[in-house]
Amino acid sequence: MSVELDKPVSDFTATATGNTTVTLSELQGEQVVIYFYPKASTPGCTTEGGDFRDRKAAFDDANTVILGVSRDGLRAQENFKEKQDFNFALIADTEAALCEQFDVLKPKADGERPGLERSTFLIDAEGRLAREWRGVKVPGHVDEVLEAAQALNAKG
Template sequence: MPIPQTGHPAPDFQLQDQNGNDVKLSQLRGKNVVLYFYPKDNTPGCTREACDFRDEHSALRSAGAVVLGVSPDDIKSHQKFATKFSLPFPLLADTERQVCEAYGVWGEKSLYGRTFMGVTRATFLIDPEGKVARAWPKVKVQGHVQEILQLLEGGAPAEPPAVAKAPAKKAAAAKKTPARRG
């Protein structure tokens, strides 16, 4: 299935978290939901992403968001992962991959010349009305959580171009200044 587009209703679902609790997206109406999909518990990139969400969890909550992580791993795997890294948010077990497919993140991947089926790292910001406010279809872990937080804290779509110009000026200034050798 294609990735849900901005402004379209987010596909509803019900999955169990690492503690066996049912989590239904429609029950979170009225809140912003950060729904992030990741390939596998306890792998380097997924651990870093989960820990980034953990480290910014209180700021994300203060900005009015609920964080949900989703992967095809089972509840037991999620329990171990959440406990090992003190993750304060639900990890949802999509063992049948129905939610991954509904969000267009399950498909063919390749790594080191090998092709296989898997989850593409992606994040969806779902607004209080249950619509996709923003989609990140191919997430790069570094800086991703901060980008979401900035958007939630009022960094509306009009702001990023202005923010993007400032570092470019610094970069241009840095190029003009010769590096010192010591």
């Protein structure tokens, strides 16, 4: 069961920072950006998270919630969020349920357990997948996602 463009995204509930849970259906009426990153507190993931943090007000203006997801445990996510002053929830997908739903686990060259491919998804206010970015390169990425969120919100 993976996601498809222009199709509803299956509901999920996930454990997030701040002793909270995130349920997709409870965000109906708002756009949602879900970005998957390989590992908390690593350079690329810190840069990407900082870019989302620094543009959060613009995402808010575009009626868009930001959610970061990795397979790190909740304690690592809490530490990452606090240290980087992230102003959005981070989801601890330790069982890789969301990673599988969004099909972001990819084989590593060394044959070890699959790695998480840096990917971002934009879900519209009705819960349909509007855009996806896979194999993301961090520089300029958040600006591209923000432009898509703003354009989608203007259509809505």
